[in-house]
Amino acid sequence: MKTVLKTFAAALLFGVAAMGVAKADQVKIGVAAEPYPPFTSPDATGKWVGWEIDFIDAVCAEEKLDCVITPVAWDGIIPALTTKKIDLIVSSMSITDERKKTIDFSDKYYNTLxxxxxxxxxxxxxxxxxxxxxxxxxxxxxxxxxxxxxxxxxxxxxxxxxxxxxxxxxxxxxxxxxxxxxxxxxxxxxxxxxxxxxxxxxxxxxxxxxxxGPGIGAGVRKEDTALKETVNAGIKAIRASGKYNEITKKYFDFDIYGG
Structure with a gap:
């Protein structure tokens, strides 16, 4: 019984440690390296600002992720994800079946025509x-x-x-x-x-x-299921708390989430 308990305790500690590493690891957020207001653009100091930046900052804060904005050329942003130069695409990318052949997506976080x-x-x-x-x-x-x-x-x-x-x-x-x-x-x-x-x-x-497609989602590597679930949990949490609407009202006078 003691052996079983020790084994269980060791497994529990390993699991907690693994979760800690996942939360502490830096998550490189890929955005297209061009101004795309009001979603993403660099300000006069070079800092990236906009609705999508505020959105992903809120998700990362909610899930205690160490996120860093990483600009990438748009036509190379999916290869940058698959080769692990970035960990997440947050750049107004539509969720489509064609893209899902190569990468996966979080839940929708906005949808406009x-x-x-x-x-x-x-x-x-x-x-x-x-x-x-x-x-x-x-x-x-x-x-x-x-x-x-x-x-x-x-x-x-x-x-x-x-x-x-x-x-x-x-x-x-x-x-x-x-x-x-x-x-x-x-x-x-x-x-x-x-x-x-x-x-x-x-x-x-x-x-x-x-x-x-059904809207805009965060692009993630197919194998990174834990990160996808974490981002989905963050999206759900900031929508439930009202943080999503608070951010949106800074930029828009209508609901961009869509039906």
């Missing part, structure tokens, strides 16, 4: 007929690029950019006719001096669950 913006003074909407013959800008390796190639086949060209900012710059300069991206990010751009001067919102695109 894409939109189309274009030059002021030009009247068109966000349907395939509206985009027929136009040059449409999208960011490479995004659900917006996949959506555009599937639905806007009548466009003159689907032009892909390394960053969303580059697409917006080309639209403002008149080199392309329209841009598709997340509606919140585009509305934020339209509030900027450049956005207000050049462009306006043309409309929201039609839903497509197969391409756009």
């Amino acid at each position: 894409p939109a189309i913006i274009g030059p002021k003074g030009q009247k068109f909407g966000a349907t395939p007929d509206d985009l027929k013959g136009k040059v449409l800008g999208v960011q490479v390796s995004t659900t917006h690029a996949v959506y555009a190639k599937k639905h806007f086949t009548g466009a003159q060209e689907i032009k892909e950019y390394q960053t969303q900012d580059e697409a917006n710059q080309d639209l403002a300069a008149g080199r392309i006719d329209a841009v598709e991206a997340d509606s919140i990010a585009l509305v934020e751009y339209l509030k900027s001096d450049q956005g207000k001067a050049c462009c306006d919102l043309k409309g929201m695109v039609a839903p497509d669950d197969e391409v756009l």
Whole structure:
């Protein structure tokens, strides 16, 4: 009996120690290395700020994780995760079946539709007929690029950019006719001096669950089930406590969590 108790006590101590290491280990939070307001962007000092930064800070604080923001080029962010250069992707990444072939995701933490913006003074909407013959800008390796190639086949060209900012710059300069991206990010751009001067919102695109998925989640390696469960617990806890809504109200006057 004493041997059994000793064995049990040793196993319990080992389990507690293992949990302690997991909580103490630094978790590298991968974000796209480009401004993507109001979700993620560096301030004048180089510190990363925005809704998603506040969100993941709250999750990490709730679960007592030592998290550090780690900027990575967007088109290399999944390889950075799978090769363990980062541990979690928190960069407005849509949960899709295609991505789930390579990585796993936490529960959804927000969900908004894409939109189309274009030059002021030009009247068109966000349907395939509206985009027929136009040059449409999208960011490479995004659900917006996949959506555009599937639905806007009548466009003159689907032009892909390394960053969303580059697409917006080309639209403002008149080199392309329209841009598709997340509606919140585009509305934020339209509030900027450049956005207000050049462009306006043309409309929201039609839903497509197969391409756009059920929302935005944190990307995690398939084998990191403990980290995934910890992040899910953190998301659930900050939503239940009201912290999620408190953070959201700093940036938005509507619920971005979605149905």
